[in-house]
Structure formats: structure tokens, C-alpha cells
Amino acid sequence: MKTDSFALRHLGPRETDLPKMLETIGVETLDQLIYETIPDDIRLKQPLQLEHIMTEYEYANHIRQLGRTNKVFKSYIGLGYHPTIVPPAIQRNIFENPGWYTAYTPYQAEIAQGRLEAILNFQTMVIELTGMEIANASLLDESTAAAEAMALLFDVRSRDQKKNNVCKFFVSEEILPQTLSVLQTRSTPIGVELVVGNHQEFDFSNEFFGAILQYPGKYGQVYDYADFITKANEKEIKVAVAADILSLVKLTPPGEMGADVVVGTTQRFGIPMGYGGPHAAYFATKEEYKRSMPGRIIGVSQDANGNRALRMALQTREQHIKREKATSNICTAQVLLSVMAGMFAVYHGPKGLQYIADKVHGMASTLAEALNKLGVYQTNTAFFDTLVVKADAKKVKAIAEKHEINFYYIDEETISISLNETILFTDVNEVIAVFAEAVGKEAFEVSEYALENNYPMHLNRKSEFLTHEVFNKYHSETSLMRYIKKLERKDLALNHSMISLGSCTMKLNAAAEMLPLSMPYWNTIHPFAPLDQVEGYTKMLKKLEHQLSVITGFAGTTLQPNSGAQGEYAGLMAIRAYHLSRGDKERNVCLIPASAHGTNPASAAMAGMQIIVTKTMENGNIDVEDVREKANQYKDQLSCLMVTYPSTHGVFESAIKEITQIIHDNGGLVYMDGANMNAQVGLTNPATIGADVCHLNLHKTFAIPHGGGGPGVGPICVNEKLLPFLPSNPFVAVGGEQAITAISGAPYGSALVCLISYGYICMLGAEGVTNATKYAILNANYMKARLEAHYPILYSGEKGRAAHEMILDCRAFKAKGIEVTDIAKRLMDYGFHAPTVSFPVAGTLMVEPTESEDVAELDRFCDAMIAIRQEIEEATAEEPNNVLKNAPHTLAMLTADTWSLPYTREKAAYPLEYIAENKFWPSVRRVDETYGDRNLVCSCAPIEAYM
Structure with a gap:
């Protein structure tokens, strides 16, 4: 027995089990079973061309050495991402605990009461900090949450606004650049016209249905938006506010100003930056909009005995019910991360959060005062944690990087400095020394906080928050550890027994794959850090893109989509861009089989496509003649077919190449939903069946854990036709030559958890990933x-x-x-x-x-x-x-x-x-x-x- 083989640990059946299993099935060999399962004309003739297999020990050394090529600088970049302290009690008992990270989405409430309570804590925290009435159980990142806010406000327009096709949405120029990019992607297909401008000069025209503001602004300026929101509401313009959650401990919450939606990220509540994710976004709104709200809501109910019981509420909003009428395609929520963020609030409580926020603001005020003494003048008239100073950016950058410090350089003479929870006086003095050297003055040290607040007193938060017992009880590590364990015991996860969910592929999340996530040279990197500081990340991500391209048979990959449904949307937007680049503006019909995943029609609707449903036959297969008929009927408008393979019914349909050829013959492209990729890897692939693009669920086939409903990663792999249209990012040069705007906020989406899939492929190699597929089929x-003798199949x-x-x-x-x-x-x-x-x-x-x-x-x-x-x-x-x-x-x-x-x-x-x-x-x-x-x-x- 080769005990250093990762495949030995990953694959369940032992070699000695095979005779019994094959006899039960009625075949002589595993190869015979594969031959009888996968049509001959789509089976790969050559093994995958992947690099040599690593043992677990070799991979551990490799990933440590690769990680050390990343430069872990002190980050004051900000822009929605901040260094934070992950409490060790939360890191060990949740983040690194398979009882939490291997759980599935809580559809079966009776065996998910622990994580349901943890997410209810998260919702409560968000509701109280934002001053809103209802919050959901997290979204993917701040940028996509802002896009969901825009979509919700568009959906809840008044009858007159819909009748008069009021479609303009105002975006403050203070919005984070990555959020603007995602808003640009999401607005056009659904018929929303973005207008970017200065909120202080907005004319409140009745041509607008909504607006979004940033609080504080992208470079830290704190504005009072109460007057703006009042005037907007008078004109039936609904307002969303993207708010920094830690600042809401100190500042008047947007809900108290009259906001309709408040969104943001909870990353700075104890979740590592991880080069962009995964992080739990938050979304809070008014009770009246609950049925248009994206994502999941955890609600309080009762069990058969009348005792309190939690469950996922308002199930009718799910995409498999609403399908193309759904206003969102959100499927994955970042549950594991929302659990961590909620537990951060439980551990610290209201007084602890107050202490952290006071410390951050006090340090920012102290630094501003010190820099002013150096003649480096701070230009924000009101701020919470971010300063904007005037200095020679080129000179400062050279000195700062020598001291292993990153600022954000707005232009040649303007620099943004965002402070965070980890800041100490030694760090402040280091920053002072950098600027002193840049301006040729003698450095000095500070050791006491500046006394005054640097935001208007009338914006000082007056309302209480986190008053519930759960936020005021578990402040010692012993008590928190026991509370976390109490919740964990209520949940059934993969560390107890098999979770045999069809289409969801709840496979082993190996410890060797998970360990690097806790390494500081992987999890502390800012997503907009200079490229010469992220050599390890660049190598790992590029290699993973290559591995996935080889596995799918395609020309290129983007890792940016941070869920499977985001991958669907990204693939469809790439197809849309391809047709538009050829002048085929009329090609917007998407054929979708009746058996498709519910997110398919929802994603197509979000991409602005007209959905035509094709029939399935009694045996569950796609009705080829109906596809032919509809492809021919819409041949001048045909954009694409969305198809799941193997089918949603768990069958390799032998007509798949005929189906894809029909679409191509009529000018369309083929999008393959990769939900069932665990039956393809190494044996066939999307390119071979004739697809042009597919998404992959890394949280399924490629071993990222489900985490109670997220993190998810949904990269898309594309052929040469679609390669130029892969999505971009405003800070980091990613994407194709004719790139669409961003799909999510970070250039590589949830980059940190991509380490898991990278490790999975490196340690299994070509033979191992192929055997994984064979054993899944076995x-x-x-x-x-x-x-089958007991239940009809x-x-x-x-x-x-x-x-x-x-x-x-x-x-x-x-x-x-x-x-x-x-x-x-x-x-x-x-x-x-x-x-x-x-x-x-x-x-x-x-x-x-x-x-x-x-x-x-x-x-x-x-x-x-x-x-x-x-x-x-x-x-x-x-x-x-x-x-x-x-x-x-x-x-x-x-x-x-x-x-x-x-x-x-x-x-x-x-x-x-x-x-x-x-x-x-x-x-x-x-x-x-x-x-x-x-x-x-x-x-x-x-x-x-x-x-």
C-alpha cells in the first residue's frame, strides 16, 4: 500500500472492495462500467496532460515555499479590504473545523439548528448596525451586493415608474471603483441606465428610480446623506447605501437616515483578506421589500411540539420556483464567512466593537495630526479611518515599499491611507517616518491618541446595538468555545456521515488542501497589492487556470466568479459580448431544457436574454427534435443553449454532440453548466461534447467545502472564440483583449480558497482526478x-x-x-x-x-x-x-x-x-x-x- 499517495486517502473504496462492488453492479471490470456509462464518441482518447503528482508532504512543502514568494507588507490600501485580527478561538473552532466547513446549505432545518442560529446572529448584527428592518444570510461580496441592491430597487419601482419606463440609476462618484465596474456589468442587460456623478450636485429628476451612495466615500470622506435621502424619497427615488460596517459602530446608521437598502462587506469582522475573498457581504432593507430580496433569509419558526426552531424563510423566492422571473440568481451565500463575522460580534460584543472602532478612529486622528505637523496636509474634512494626504507619490512609494508598507496612490501627488484593527503606535510611527523622510524632515514618535473626533458630532451614533443576550455573554474564550461547540453539536456535517446530495457533490475536503488557508503569506494579502508582491499568488492562480483549461479542453479560464451562479452569468455575458462584437445585436434567445437547474433561467434573464424552454422526453433526455425545431425557428436571434452534462437527471445523453451541432449550425453558442463535472473529469470534457464555455463549481468537483452554503467559486473556461471577453478589474490587469467589465469585486474572486482546488489537482494528478471520476460513477x-429492487430508478x-x-x-x-x-x-x-x-x-x-x-x-x-x-x-x-x-x-x-x-x-x-x-x-x-x-x-x- 502506497501510504504517501493522496489518491489512497481521497478515494473511498479500497482495491479489495472492487470485486464485490463490480459483481453487485453486474460488470467484470471498472473499465467495462465506464464503457457502458459514457458514450464512446465523447470519451477522451488520451490522458490529461497535467504535471507530476505530489504527495501530501511534498505539497505542504511546495505551498509553503510558494507562499513565501508573496511579500506580506503592511496594508493601508483600504478600498473595501482591510487587515483584521481573526480571533484564534474562531479560527480554530470554526474556520479550521470540519464540523463547520463541511456542512451543507441548511435546507434540512432539523439537523442544521446550530448554523442557523449562527446565521441568525449575523442577520441580527447587520440589522442593528445598519438601522434596517430585515437582513439576509449574506451575499458574495460588496460589489455584487450593490448590484443586487440596484436590481431590487429596479424591481420595486412604483407602477407609474414602470409604466413610464423610468430606468436611470444614479451612482455617486464616491463609490468603490470595483463596485462601479460590477454595476456597469449588471445594469445594461436588464435595461438600467447608470448615471455617475457628484451626489452634492444631483438634481433629483423624475427620470431616476434609484441611487447608490458610499459611506464613508471611497477615499474616506464622511458625508451626511440625510438631506440627500429625504429629497430623493420626495421624488420616489429609492436610495441604497454601501456602508463600511465597522464605521457604523461610530456613525449614524443609513437606516436612521431613511435609506431603502444598505449593503457592504463584513470582511473586517475577523475574516482574512485572502487576496480578495471569500468574504461575507451583507444586505439589509425594509420589511416591505422582503419578497424581492436576493439570497437567503433565516427565520424563526416552531417545531411540531411548538418549540422555537429556525429555518430558511420565504422559500418561494428560490430560483427553481421563479426561474426566469427571479430577480436574482444568487445560489451560494458565504455562510462559513458570515458565521465567522457574526461570531466576531458575539465574541467582542457591543463594547468590544466600540473599543475597536475607537482605536481605529483614534489612530487615524493621531496620524492626521502628526502628518499635518510634517506639512503633509490631510484633505478629508471628516473621516473615520482613511486619510487623504498631499505628497510626492513616487517618492513616498519608494520609501514606503522599502519599509514594506503599501498605501493607495490616487495620483502623482495624492495618497490614501486606510487604518485598521491591527494598527499599533509602532505602526503609526513607522508611517510618520516614511513621510518625514519623503519631505526631508526629522521623524518624531507619538504615543497618545489625538483627543478630538474627526467627523461631525451630529453624525455620532446615538442608538444602541447588539443588545441581545448572545452578544453580551460569550466574551471569554472558554465560554465562546463552548457556545460554538453547542451549536456544532446540533448540525450534521460530513464529519459525521455521508451527505448524498445529487447535483451538489459533497466530497472530501482534505486537511492537506485546507491547511494553507491559515498561512499568513496566503491569507493576509490585499487584492490590489502591487503585482511584484504577489508572485506566489500569480503562479498558483495561473497554474490553476491552466489545470482547469486542460481538464475542460478549453483555451482559457477566469477565476473571478465567486459562485456557480456567478459563473453562469459570466459565461452568458461573454457569449453576449461575442455576438455584439460581430454586430449580431439581435442574437438574444437562450434555449434552456425544461429540466435545467433553476439558476440557469435566472442567469439568462439577468443577462438580458429571451428564454425559450425546450422539451424533455419521458426518459429524461433532451428532446432533440424540439431543440432542432426551436433553433431553426429562432436561428436569426439564437444566442445560445444552456445545457447540463451529464443531464440534470444523471444520465450521459448520447445525442449531446448532435444537440451542440444544431446550435452551432444556427449561429448560436453552447453554454455547459458544470454542476455535474464530477462525472466528466479525465473521461470526457465540455470541449469534446461541443460546448463553447462552461462554469465549474470548485465547491463541488474540485473539493472546496460547502461551508454551510458557501464559500463557492464558479470559474468559467472558454474556447478561443470567447477568450477575448473574459472579465476585467479596474485595479489589476486581468481578462481578455475585449474584456467585459467585472463580474465580482476582486480580480480573482475568492482567491484564497482556490488553493484548495490547486492542491486537489496537484496531489491527485491526471491519473488521480480521472480515477476520482471513475469511482464516483462506480x-x-x-x-x-x-x-433498484426497492425504489424505482x-x-x-x-x-x-x-x-x-x-x-x-x-x-x-x-x-x-x-x-x-x-x-x-x-x-x-x-x-x-x-x-x-x-x-x-x-x-x-x-x-x-x-x-x-x-x-x-x-x-x-x-x-x-x-x-x-x-x-x-x-x-x-x-x-x-x-x-x-x-x-x-x-x-x-x-x-x-x-x-x-x-x-x-x-x-x-x-x-x-x-x-x-x-x-x-x-x-x-x-x-x-x-x-x-x-x-x-x-x-x-x-x-x-x-x-
Whole structure:
């Protein structure tokens, strides 16, 4: 046994398991299974051309050495990204803890109460700091959150504004440059006209439906926006404010000024800069806009016993319901990072945050006073943490970099200096010394804070915040550690059992891949640091782009999209730019199969495309003749086809090359949704099937953890046609020669977690990633063989094989009064998270085991499903008081003095022998979804409720 082989650790089945598995499936070899699964005309004939395989030890040394080529300078660049202190108790117990980072999106609320509470804390923190009424459970970054604010305000225009096609949106010139770039990308396709200008000169014309302001401004100037917002509201112009969250501890919150939406990033609440991400953005608005709000909202409801229980609220806003009528395609939220940011507020509490904000502002005031003494005059008339000074930028830059310091150089004689939580008097004195040398004066040192505040007294925050008990209780490390553990115990994550979610690929997130995320020469780099300081990042990201291009068979890759849905949007915008570059302005029809992921039509609508749905046949395959008919019907307007491969039904359709050829013959391009890429890598690829662009979910196929619903990364890979149109960034030269504007704020999106996928590919190599695909197909077909005698398998390939996932048809059980939801809840009693429920077909379960699960775990899951099938057989429609309808069963139920149910306690809690070894107890009974939507509460109860 080659114990230094990473593949040995990543792949679940052992070599000795193969004979049993293959016999169960009914094939002689693994290659025979692959032959019967993937059509011959799309299989790769040559192995992938990737570099040699590294062992875990070799990779650890490699990534340390590569990291040391990054220069970790003190960063005063600002522009929405700041050095911060990650409390070690949060780093160790959440950021580095698989109990938190391997959890899935909390769709199954009963086994997600811990992270739901942590996210509710985050929402409460945002609501109270911004002065708004409702907040969501985080977004991707500040720039995309601002774009979502614009889209929401466009959606909630008055009837008269919609009737008169009022479509202008004012953008203050104080907005962050990367945010402006994303607004430019997102505005044009949906028919919004951006007008950039000085907010102090805005004329409040009735041609505008909305406006966005930056608070403080991009270079630190603090403005009082109350008068602007009042005048705007008088003219039915709704206002969004992008606000620095730490400044809201000191400054009047935008909600108290009358803002309609407040957005920003929580990065400086204990989340590393990581060369741009991942970070949790926040989005807060008024209660009246809750049904237009993007992303997820966590709400308070009750369980079957009437006890408090949390869940994801307002599910009807999900894209798979609204599809092309959705106003947002947000799928991933940065949950792991929002949990960290919320816990930062829990740990520090209101007084701790006040101390941090006072320190930052005090240091900024102290530095301003000192620089003025040097004759380096500060020009911001009011500021929180950022100074703008006049000096010779070229001279200052040379001296500062000699001292390993980065400022932001606005022009040849103007410099911005943003201070942060990590600042000490020694750092301030170092900055003073740099400027003293630049102006030829003697340096001096300061050791006391300047006394006065440098913003208007009337903007001083007067309202209380974070009054709830949770923010005032856990301020010692012991108490915080126990609180985090209490929440973790309520959640079922991959460190307990397999999460067999179809389409979501919950695979191993190996420790060797995760460790570099905590290394300071990777996680402390500012995304706009000079390129000569980020050699390690540049090499790693370029190599990862190359690896993904080789795997997909394409010419180039951008890593900028920071979720799968962002990748869809980026790919469609590249297609749109391609057609426009050829003068084909009329090409805006997007064909989407009826079985597609819900984000597909939502992304296409956001890209300004007309969506035409094509039929699927009874066997689940795309109706080729319907595609041909519609492609021909719209041949002069055809922009593209969006297709998932293998199909959303978990099948390699043999007609895929015929389908892509039909699109090309009619002047369109093919976008491949990469959600099911775990069944392709090394065996076929998007280029071979005829696609022009695909996105990849790095948080699925390429081993980035789901983190309870994010971080996600959704890079797109493109052919030569689309290479010129890859997205740009206003600070760092990325993208193609005819680049579209930015998709997200940072040039490489969530660059820090790209290390995980880089490590995954480096340590598996060409053979390993190919075997990962083979074993994913092996595991799926093994489970299919075990389960098909008990549950109808809805779709199979032409030779009867599944790809990497399968759909169990549970619709017939309605005759016995059993819904698919009952099976999902009962699985919790067996220690498992449910597979994907009712997607892509209502009343079904879509199962995907991944390659990382061993045979013992596959058997445990199959045994559970077979036992549940027997329980269904015992159920009757006339008697709903059964073990499935009452699931899940809590410890409180099992230990109560009375037991009045018509089955034993043992059957409820220990239906199979293996469960006793490692019992997981759901912390609440079945959650009442309807009650929660009727009584929407999205924050912690006020302190009075506990008195």
C-alpha cells in the first residue's frame, strides 16, 4: 500500500472492495462500467496532460515555499479590504473545523439548528448596525451586493415608474471603483441606465428610480446623506447605501437616515483578506421589500411540539420556483464567512466593537495630526479611518515599499491611507517616518491618541446595538468555545456521515488542501497589492487556470466568479459580448431544457436574454427534435443553449454532440453548466461534447467545502472564440483583449480558497482526478444496484447505467400517505442528511455518493433506505401516526416519561444496529414552514423577551 499517495486517502473504496462492488453492479471490470456509462464518441482518447503528482508532504512543502514568494507588507490600501485580527478561538473552532466547513446549505432545518442560529446572529448584527428592518444570510461580496441592491430597487419601482419606463440609476462618484465596474456589468442587460456623478450636485429628476451612495466615500470622506435621502424619497427615488460596517459602530446608521437598502462587506469582522475573498457581504432593507430580496433569509419558526426552531424563510423566492422571473440568481451565500463575522460580534460584543472602532478612529486622528505637523496636509474634512494626504507619490512609494508598507496612490501627488484593527503606535510611527523622510524632515514618535473626533458630532451614533443576550455573554474564550461547540453539536456535517446530495457533490475536503488557508503569506494579502508582491499568488492562480483549461479542453479560464451562479452569468455575458462584437445585436434567445437547474433561467434573464424552454422526453433526455425545431425557428436571434452534462437527471445523453451541432449550425453558442463535472473529469470534457464555455463549481468537483452554503467559486473556461471577453478589474490587469467589465469585486474572486482546488489537482494528478471520476460513477452504480429492487430508478443511460447520481422515484408512496419529505426527515433518525429532495422531479430523491465514500458507508446508507422502504410498506394512508410522519425523533421525545406512539422507542431512534455506535440526535422536531412564513421573524428576539 502506497501510504504517501493522496489518491489512497481521497478515494473511498479500497482495491479489495472492487470485486464485490463490480459483481453487485453486474460488470467484470471498472473499465467495462465506464464503457457502458459514457458514450464512446465523447470519451477522451488520451490522458490529461497535467504535471507530476505530489504527495501530501511534498505539497505542504511546495505551498509553503510558494507562499513565501508573496511579500506580506503592511496594508493601508483600504478600498473595501482591510487587515483584521481573526480571533484564534474562531479560527480554530470554526474556520479550521470540519464540523463547520463541511456542512451543507441548511435546507434540512432539523439537523442544521446550530448554523442557523449562527446565521441568525449575523442577520441580527447587520440589522442593528445598519438601522434596517430585515437582513439576509449574506451575499458574495460588496460589489455584487450593490448590484443586487440596484436590481431590487429596479424591481420595486412604483407602477407609474414602470409604466413610464423610468430606468436611470444614479451612482455617486464616491463609490468603490470595483463596485462601479460590477454595476456597469449588471445594469445594461436588464435595461438600467447608470448615471455617475457628484451626489452634492444631483438634481433629483423624475427620470431616476434609484441611487447608490458610499459611506464613508471611497477615499474616506464622511458625508451626511440625510438631506440627500429625504429629497430623493420626495421624488420616489429609492436610495441604497454601501456602508463600511465597522464605521457604523461610530456613525449614524443609513437606516436612521431613511435609506431603502444598505449593503457592504463584513470582511473586517475577523475574516482574512485572502487576496480578495471569500468574504461575507451583507444586505439589509425594509420589511416591505422582503419578497424581492436576493439570497437567503433565516427565520424563526416552531417545531411540531411548538418549540422555537429556525429555518430558511420565504422559500418561494428560490430560483427553481421563479426561474426566469427571479430577480436574482444568487445560489451560494458565504455562510462559513458570515458565521465567522457574526461570531466576531458575539465574541467582542457591543463594547468590544466600540473599543475597536475607537482605536481605529483614534489612530487615524493621531496620524492626521502628526502628518499635518510634517506639512503633509490631510484633505478629508471628516473621516473615520482613511486619510487623504498631499505628497510626492513616487517618492513616498519608494520609501514606503522599502519599509514594506503599501498605501493607495490616487495620483502623482495624492495618497490614501486606510487604518485598521491591527494598527499599533509602532505602526503609526513607522508611517510618520516614511513621510518625514519623503519631505526631508526629522521623524518624531507619538504615543497618545489625538483627543478630538474627526467627523461631525451630529453624525455620532446615538442608538444602541447588539443588545441581545448572545452578544453580551460569550466574551471569554472558554465560554465562546463552548457556545460554538453547542451549536456544532446540533448540525450534521460530513464529519459525521455521508451527505448524498445529487447535483451538489459533497466530497472530501482534505486537511492537506485546507491547511494553507491559515498561512499568513496566503491569507493576509490585499487584492490590489502591487503585482511584484504577489508572485506566489500569480503562479498558483495561473497554474490553476491552466489545470482547469486542460481538464475542460478549453483555451482559457477566469477565476473571478465567486459562485456557480456567478459563473453562469459570466459565461452568458461573454457569449453576449461575442455576438455584439460581430454586430449580431439581435442574437438574444437562450434555449434552456425544461429540466435545467433553476439558476440557469435566472442567469439568462439577468443577462438580458429571451428564454425559450425546450422539451424533455419521458426518459429524461433532451428532446432533440424540439431543440432542432426551436433553433431553426429562432436561428436569426439564437444566442445560445444552456445545457447540463451529464443531464440534470444523471444520465450521459448520447445525442449531446448532435444537440451542440444544431446550435452551432444556427449561429448560436453552447453554454455547459458544470454542476455535474464530477462525472466528466479525465473521461470526457465540455470541449469534446461541443460546448463553447462552461462554469465549474470548485465547491463541488474540485473539493472546496460547502461551508454551510458557501464559500463557492464558479470559474468559467472558454474556447478561443470567447477568450477575448473574459472579465476585467479596474485595479489589476486581468481578462481578455475585449474584456467585459467585472463580474465580482476582486480580480480573482475568492482567491484564497482556490488553493484548495490547486492542491486537489496537484496531489491527485491526471491519473488521480480521472480515477476520482471513475469511482464516483462506480459508487453511484453500486448504490443503484442495491436500491433498484426497492425504489424505482427514474432515469438510466442507454445501457442501464447511472452517471455519478441517480433519481429514486418516491411518488407512488403517496398512496400510503407518505411524501418524499417524510423519507428525508426519517433519514435523520438513521444518522443521514437527505439526498436532494424533489429536484429535478417533484416527489423524488436525487442521490450522489461521490468518490470519497467507502463501501461501508454506502452500505449503511443503502441499509437505511431499504429499512425505510419497509417502513413505508407498513404505513397506511388511514393512520398517519407512524414512524415516518413523526420523524425526526428527538432525544427529548425518547426520554420523556410518557410514550403514546404506536411503535417502540427503539424503532424510533435505533431502527438499525449500526446507529447505536454513533447516534446523531436532531435537536428539534419537524419544523413548521408555513408558521414561519406567516410570522416572519429574521433576527434574535430583543432582550426584553428574555426578562
